[in-house]
Amino acid sequence: MEDEAFTDINGKAISLDCQSHSSFCREFTVSSSKVSIGKVMVYTCSVWLLSYAVFFFTENTAVLSSAIVITLVGMMLHIHFVKVDHESLLVIGSLGIQVSSNYASGRETTTFIEMSKIKDIVINEAIYMHQIIYYLCVLLKDPSEPNAVSSVVPLFQSSKPRLNCLVKVYKSCQEILSKC
């Protein structure tokens, strides 16, 4: 169902994949762009140039070895904890919502929110860094207080799609939520 081209808030291309498992179960996957080789080169080169400059003045080889370690560990930490390959949202009517994000290293984190805690799914506005952006979020309620919003869970936090993508996901989610 990848018919439209979507971008994230920085203008990078992302893709939205909607899978309809049944009439009350849908899965949305937002895949962000892969790590570009240019970016890796820039970071590696800057670390290496810096370490060579330091080495030139100190003449201590430990600087060079630490540069290797920093580059390798930095890359590993980045793909394991920072770089999210794709995020998915699984909405199952009358059961709940599962939010999972897969990191570039293959690590996966998953949270499940049961339907009794969900008040609604809405699109909200927020100030993020030096921008004002739209984001999709799940409103949670306390079962004891069904009318108040107890907390907000933002969705697609790392891919940050733009409004047209969010509206599409939002409409499909509302179709399912309104049925139950």
Add this chain to the structure above:
Amino acid sequence: MHCSGSFSHLHTGSLEVCGRKHNICMVSDFFYPNMGGVESHIYQLSQCLIEKGHKVVIVTHAYGRRKGVRYLTNGLKVYYLPLQVMYNQSTATTCFHSLPLLRCVFTRERITVVHAHSSFSAMAHDALFHAKTMGLNTVFTDHSLFGFADVSSVLTNKLLTVSLCDTNHIVCVSYTSKENTVLRAALNPEIVSVIPNAVDPTDFTPDPSQRQEDRITIVVISRLVYRKGIDLLGGIIPELCLKHPDLHFLIGGEGPKRLVLEEVREKYQLHDRVRLLGALEHKDVRGVLVQGHIFLNTSLTEAFCMAIVEGASCGLQVYDRVAGEEVLPLDRRLRRLRAHCGPVAGSIFAFVAVLDFLFLLLLQWLVPDQVMDVAVDATGPHGLWRQETSSKKETHSKSATSS
């Protein structure tokens, strides 16, 4: 205040701004939850403009935990931007740090007119400056009077000269204020209009039976802050009370200078004659006013006393005139800055204007305009907001929009 949550339900993808006359952005450091004349003026003016069919958004700085985007009555959108507050609820002015966020607001709301309020507000001056850099029309409303002699006035007046020399139109709230502003900012008086604040006479009817005839009561209603001349008030209370034994004071309002009045009351044993009422609700003001014989206003900078007026002015004529004016290109703007503001300040601010322009180009390269989403238009009686809320309630009784 009818403050609803900022969650928006979106159904249609139609984001075009059509059939609107103007998209107006009100910028001021002072807005609710801070209380005062400027705040209520901005709110009432925005509501009037929304009724006229314009789209209005308000930009102010964050107040405590109140950050982000909020909606008030009729879908009036308020941006609480997280900018650092320096002094007296006014943000620090560095000319540049507010540009990214203000540009984002101006772009995504498709703003055509920027309306800044109050010369105390650094954010208002910043917004005027950036709006000119971005090529938008600007209006400024001055709410205060200033002196010419002391250092702070001289500096503020210079800043005002610079930021107002670019402004398309200026609104003052009284003729005294117009004279004052024209002199301070060295302006052409033709671009300054006066729209006095108006009182709703049905809300403020006299009632002499409430007065106590055996004494003279002086009513003071203002925020108890330095600018409102509370130190002056504290100075005259004991002298007046000594001269006239039948004089009583009734003081309404709250603020840091309350301590001064309490000290005076303590020192001269005036507990039975000076009554401090504390913060007053808007609806209680009349009840206090009718009890007095004399209304006293000690404010140092007041241009038009808002304590007894309901600010509901309508700036429609002003905006129409502004729309016809051209926006100067950068080089002519620089020449005007230098010609108007003197060789030293003019050159400095011309340099700052160039830097601002370069910064804007950098931001446009980092975050291009087309990457920013156009904000959903929720304003007004025919706006997306109300329709969507009602249709939402019809289809299934669930609403995240009602507060």
